[in-house]
Amino acid sequence: MKKLYGIGTGPGASDLLTIRAANLIKDADIIFVPNNKGRNMALDTARDLIGDKKIVLIDFPMGQVTKEDYRKAAEIIFNGIAENEYGVFLTIGDSMIYSTFIYIMNELDNRKIDIEIVPGIPSFVAAACASKTPLTVKGESFLLCDEYNPKLLDNVDSLAILKTLGEKEDLLHYLEKRDFNYKYVKRVSLEKEEILQDKDTIIKDKDYISLILSRKQEANYEGK
Ligand SMILES: C[S@@+](CC[C@H](N)C(=O)[O-])C[C@H]1O[C@@H](n2cnc3c(N)ncnc32)[C@H](O)[C@@H]1O
Structure with missing residues (x-):
């Protein structure tokens, strides 16, 4: 066969x-x-x-x-x-x-x-490791999505967004408004790997090989 x-x-x-x-x-x-x-x-x-x-x-x-x-x-x-x-x-x-x-x-x-x-x-797992961002810890919910939709944030503590080529200004603004911090991870594991946190730099970047990791600011993973 x-x-x-x-x-x-x-x-x-x-x-x-x-x-x-x-x-x-x-x-x-x-x-x-x-x-x-x-x-x-x-x-x-x-x-x-x-x-x-x-x-x-x-x-x-x-x-x-x-x-x-x-x-x-x-x-x-x-x-x-x-x-x-x-x-x-x-x-x-x-x-x-x-x-x-x-x-x-x-x-x-x-x-x-x-x-x-x-x-x-998976790319987002490699990105989490490169940027030392826990994807999810005990009691949290994690969401993976390609295109972001504001409603998705209602029940999650942490998310990875793979489609970053579109309009990022609204997305980052919305994440901030909901108290989510974010990291833009580009070309993880490759020669030009970059981890960006500055909003304007992220907005200007147009690399398809990139993703956003975002966590609720109050989310705590210091251990009990
Ligand atoms: C069609 S999806 C494929 C996802 C893939 N199957 C996975 O498991 O990660 C393509 C997306 O993967 C992400 N991606 C793949 N490799 C990446 C890398 N080295 N660094 C950052 N993002 C990456 C980007 O968000 C890109 O837009």
Whole structure:
């Protein structure tokens, strides 16, 4: 039977790949990644393990990606893996978090292909470690979201917001108004990693590879 591994490659640094991920990539028959103008961050992370293996960059349209686009991607993957061989589909962070792999896996559901998923270190976990920001402690609630919505703050003590490219002024203003502090973590584990706390600098920054960690100011993790 054909097999596909969905592999999370972590936040970017190659030494944050898991040993299982590294071993599977090293022995894979074929590598699949979404095409990002001829590049892909997960591919960069795993580059030294890939050697001269066949790499298939899968195109997705800009903007809204449809079910038909995912079906076509699944078709490319299914046809690209030979019988009794295995391929890997690489995603940044973890494959089960805001990832193309989730939709592709769904489209492969009725095909004769075995699927296994290998966890990767999620970006917001790496960002929490780099910035020494506890994500959540006993008795708290933590929220992960892509786009922020003011209502989300009602029942949480801590949150990670992944979509930072839009208008950040309102978001930061709102967090401050609700007594949440924040850190903007950019390119965590990569060469240009930065942790910013100055509001104006954060507002001006336009790096897609960034996220915001935010905690309620009264939240206390000094221990009892
Ligand atoms: C489509 S989501 C993928 C999330 C990924 N599957 C995960 O587990 O982290 C892309 C977002 O991940 C975040 N991200 C990924 N790598 C990052 C890094 N090295 N530093 C900061 N944010 C990162 C950014 O918020 C980016 O917009």
